[in-house]
Amino acid sequence: MSSTSESPAVEQTAELVECAWRAPGRVNLIGEHTDYNEGFCLPMAIPQGCTATVSPLAEPVLEIISVQREAPVELALDELAPGALAEEDQWAGYAAGVAWALRERGHQVPGLSITVDGDVPSGAGLSSSAALECSVAGALNDHLGLGLEPSELVAVARQAENDFVGAPTGGMDQLASIFGERGRVLLCDMRTLAVEPVPFDLEAAGLTLLVIDTKAPHQLTDGPYGERREACAQAARLLGVPALRDLSLEELSDAMDRLSDETLRKRARHVITENDRTLACADLLRTGQLRQIGPLLTASHASMRDDFEITVPEVDLAVEVLLAFGAFGARMTGGGFGGCVIGLMEPAQARAASLAVVAAFAGRDYPEPVSFTVTAAVGAHRLD
Ligand code: GLA
Numbered sequence: 001m002s003s004t005s006e007s008p009a010v011e012q013t014a015e016l017v018e019c020a021w022r023a024p025g026r027v028n029l030i031g032e033h034t035d036y037n038e039g040f041c042l043p044m045a046i047p048q049g050c051t052a053t054v055s056p057l058a059e060p061v062l063e064i065i066s067v068q069r070e071a072p073v074e075l076a077l078d079e080l081a082p083g084a085l086a087e088e089d090q091w092a093g094y095a096a097g098v099a100w101a102l103r104e105r106g107h108q109v110p111g112l113s114i115t116v117d118g119d120v121p122s123g124a125g126l127s128s129s130a131a132l133e134c135s136v137a138g139a140l141n142d143h144l145g146l147g148l149e150p151s152e153l154v155a156v157a158r159q160a161e162n163d164f165v166g167a168p169t170g171g172m173d174q175l176a177s178i179f180g181e182r183g184r185v186l187l188c189d190m191r192t193l194a195v196e197p198v199p200f201d202l203e204a205a206g207l208t209l210l211v212i213d214t215k216a217p218h219q220l221t222d223g224p225y226g227e228r229r230e231a232c233a234q235a236a237r238l239l240g241v242p243a244l245r246d247l248s249l250e251e252l253s254d255a256m257d258r259l260s261d262e263t264l265r266k267r268a269r270h271v272i273t274e275n276d277r278t279l280a281c282a283d284l285l286r287t288g289q290l291r292q293i294g295p296l297l298t299a300s301h302a303s304m305r306d307d308f309e310i311t312v313p314e315v316d317l318a319v320e321v322l323l324a325f326g327a328f329g330a331r332m333t334g335g336g337f338g339g340c341v342i343g344l345m346e347p348a349q350a351r352a353a354s355l356a357v358v359a360a361f362a363g364r365d366y367p368e369p370v371s372f373t374v375t376a377a378v379g380a381h382r383l384d
Contacts, residue, residue, distance in 0.1 A: 045180020097164025125334025294328030
């Protein structure tokens, strides 16, 4: 084979500096729409995730390639700013936003090629976006030798999502993706950002966590998520507390008396009761009582359906069917308005339950749902 004397050396350099990270999506066990109320949530990383591979480019451009999409996106570094991407290239904003956030924090970002390869279903409420951001954040941190701590990677990923993409989300997903641990859910205090891993060994308990992707589309850059967030902030203001997190279950009835607006009452009641359920769930799990969390999961769903009003008929139906087929508890997981439902059940019941959901959906002419089981998986890490 003929080659010039330089080419092998060039290839070797490129190989040496190429850097790959894998970061997971998440399932939130309980504690929904509590994060931006500075409350508690209990997410876990899942086996599905995103791998980001970063290599240097000689030109001052950011090239973003997705294995799942045809056209790469290219952006000149001096144009890297929120709003710079065309409508059809928005997906790349979660990666470009990380480079932008690093630059906003004073780090030098040279020309780079970033290839992402993900298997978290997108738009399903399982945080494909956090998996993308966190894998890119980890890979850029290593590639550029920035030495950022995991908590800083969380902050960078969140800044990309909030300020570059413009999704007003609350930070749980990035925390789960970076700090995930095998066999554990993470009790996250969203005021202090402290994370306590709590044992959640489904196999040892003889249980499975079934996920039903209802295929009802879920979108967080849209209005309803932001509206819920604004309603909660307004309720906290009217009640004279920094955030709804500051109200305990004992203070609920007084808070209800003081809010005259029925919608605000419902939104606040969801958050106050959900924080309580989340802490109760973590207490049960600390002592290995996995089956006993079922009623809390189901109560969380009812609260999202009736008080926070973020469920849709497809997810309500999936929850009903899972409960009818023996789930200890079931609920929608994630931001809502569609997406996934989880059911805690015995493995022997999972197949019949998912077939029953498919049949129930067919009966109503809903799109065919997809089901799979998940375990609590490892968080973001470098691939060697
Ligand atoms: C989305 C957001 C999170 C959180 C959940 C609801 O996943 O990204 O920050 O608010 O919705 O719990």
